[in-house]
Amino acid sequence: MTDAIVIGGGQAGLAAAHALLARGLRPVLLESGDEPVGSWPRYYDSLHLFSPARYSALPGLPFPGDPGRYPHRDEVVDYLRTYAKTLDADLRTGHHVTAVTHDGNGFAVQVEGEKPLHAPIVIAATGAFSSPHRPVLPGLDRFAGTVLHSSEYRNPAPFAGQRVVVVGAANSAIQIAVDLAPHARVTLATRAPIRYAPQQPFGRDVHFWSTVSGFDALPVGPWLRDHPSMPVVDPGTYQAAIDAGRPDRRGMFTAVDGSTVTWPDGGTDEVDTILLATGFRPGTSYLGGLGALDATGRPRQRHGLSTTHPGLGYVGLEWQRSFSSASIRGVGRDARYVVRRLTRR
Numbered sequence: 001m002t003d004a005i006v007i008g009g010g011q012a013g014l015a016a017a018h019a020l021l022a023r024g025l026r027p028v029l030l031e032s033g034d035e036p037v038g039s040w041p042r043y044y045d046s047l048h049l050f051s052p053a054r055y056s057a058l059p060g061l062p063f064p065g066d067p068g069r070y071p072h073r074d075e076v077v078d079y080l081r082t083y084a085k086t087l088d089a090d091l092r093t094g095h096h097v098t099a100v101t102h103d104g105n106g107f108a109v110q111v112e113g114e115k116p117l118h119a120p121i122v123i124a125a126t127g128a129f130s131s132p133h134r135p136v137l138p139g140l141d142r143f144a145g146t147v148l149h150s151s152e153y154r155n156p157a158p159f160a161g162q163r164v165v166v167v168g169a170a171n172s173a174i175q176i177a178v179d180l181a182p183h184a185r186v187t188l189a190t191r192a193p194i195r196y197a198p199q200q201p202f203g204r205d206v207h208f209w210s211t212v213s214g215f216d217a218l219p220v221g222p223w224l225r226d227h228p229s230m231p232v233v234d235p236g237t238y239q240a241a242i243d244a245g246r247p248d249r250r251g252m253f254t255a256v257d258g259s260t261v262t263w264p265d266g267g268t269d270e271v272d273t274i275l276l277a278t279g280f281r282p283g284t285s286y287l288g289g290l291g292a293l294d295a296t297g298r299p300r301q302r303h304g305l306s307t308t309h310p311g312l313g314y315v316g317l318e319w320q321r322s323f324s325s326a327s328i329r330g331v332g333r334d335a336r337y338v339v340r341r342l343t344r345r
Contacts, residue, residue, distance in 0.1 A: 002028050002090075004342075005109050005119040007097050007286070008126035010038020011080060012316025015058050015331040016123045017089045019339035028117060029089050030109070032096040036084040039129035040077045045155040046179050047073040050171060050199070050233045051329050055207045058083055059332040068205075076328065097126075097286045102309055121342050123335075124287060124299070125315045128280035128326070135278050137167070139256030143274060150176060150277040156183040159273060165253070165261060168277030169194050170230070174238050176277055177247045186247035187269070194249065195231040196239045206233060207329070216324050217333060219303070230323065282317055304338040313338040 006016045009031025020027040029036070049056050054067035056076075061083050063071065071079070084091060099110040100122060108116040132149040140147065150172050162184045166177040169190040177188045188194075199206055210216040232238060242249050255262040261271045287293055292308050294300055299314055303321045306312035315335045316326055324330030 001106065001118045001120070002026065003119065004028070004121035004123065005030065005107070005117055006123045006125055007100075007109065008038070008124070008316070009033070009036035009084070009091060009093065010040070010125070010127055010316075011058060011328045012125035012127060012331045012335070013038075013123075014080065014083055014087065015335040016125050016313075016315045016339065017087055017091075018059050018332070019335040020121075020123075021087065021089060022336075023339055023343050025121075025343070027089055028119070029087075029091045030095040030097055030111060030117075031091065031093045034093055035081065036091055036093065037077045037080040038127060040073055040080065042129065042151070043073050044150070044153050044176060044179070045073070046175070049076065049328070051207045051327065052205050055205075055211065055329045057332075058328065059336070061086060099286050100290050100292075100312075102290060107309075107311065121311050121313070123313045123315055123338065123342075124284050125331075126283045127316050128283050128318065130283040131281045131285070132276075133279045133281050134276055135167075137252070137256075138254055140274065142258070143256045143271075144258040145271055146273045148273065148275050150275065151280070153275060156180050159184045162272040163270060164273045164275060165189050165269075165271050166247070166275045166277055167252070168279075169232070170277065170279065171232050173277030174232050174242070176275065178238055178241050181241065181246040188242065188247050188249045189252050190249060191252050194239075194242065196234040197231040199233050199235040210324075216330070217322050219321055220319055220323060280318075284314075287312075304334055305341055311342060313342050 003025040004020050004027040006013045006027050006029045009029050017027050017029045048070045052068050053063040053071050057063040096112040098112050101108045106118055106120045107122045108118050110116050132151045160183045164184045164186045166173055167189045177186050180186045251264040253261045253263055259270050261269050284299055300307045301314050304314045316331050318326040321334050325334050
């Protein structure tokens with residue numbers, strides 16, 4: 001029996017381990033990958049954080065370098081490697097969790113190829129990158145071309161000269177479509193017009209304003225969690241590119257027949273690739289047998305605390321407590337809250 005088990009060694013898991021250590025507990029941190037950097041190495045090559053370095057740190061270790069810059073994906077990977085080394089925790093990489101059970105006295109965590117581990121506290125911090133959401137779209141199952149999810153996109157090179165449709169209206173969809181546009185003929189397909197928010201209103205980054213106003217940490221209710229509709233953070237290039245038709249934006253296609261896509265106005269296009277930038281779902285399937293998930297596979301929780309099993313918590317879920325809960329700047333705040341509540345119990 002160990003004090004606590006954290007499942008997932010990315011930004012959420014590292015923040016949870018830090019919070020547990022601060023409360024005097026000795027957690028075991030289980031990461032399925034080769035190193036504790038989460039899914040960051042698998043994100044697309046051009047990815048930069050939407051928040052400046054000064055707002056993109058985990059508790060106890062500032063992000064290095066110019067605090068006003070927007071760090072690149074690889075800088076985040078390096079930062080997480082460094083952060084993991086600062087934690088005096090039992091960090092075990094190459095440990096893939098397959099199931100969690102409860103026997104009345106505590107939790108048993110089954111790791112592939114290992115004996116079960118036992119603890120009274122388990123924190124699921126596995127993020128969502130392993131569970132891409134692929135919505136049902138008209139005719140998509142009959143598409144003769146290539147269908148990819150944004151989790152599989154790295155750079156424009158494989159798409160040079162192609163006709164590509166990117167589905168989605170959030171930050172990643174716009175960033176990928178703009179990234180592709182100089183190399184392919186790209187259309188951004190959305191169900192509604194895109195809403196934009198300037199990255200630096202009144203000369204300061206939007207995260208400065210959300211922090212000083214308290215909005216960044218403002219608890220969200222079910223009305224927002226069930227209908228999230230955040231605008232795209234625009235550094236001043238995205239809306240200009242889309243307004244100029246590079247890429248162009250259209251309403252969601254109404255049909256697919258072979259490689260032919262039909263648009264709402266009745267026009268058609270021959271398409272090579274449809275890229276779904278349609279988000280993710282919680283990667284917590286290992287909790288399915290525990291009865292901790294609802295019928296859609298989402299955790300039954302409130303503010304990161306399981307409503308089915310005392311002692312079970314979550315860090316890193318989208319809209320868990322605030323609109324920044326799934327971000328590197330928000331997981332530390334949520335981890336402190338969840339650990340404080342779990343240790344009280």
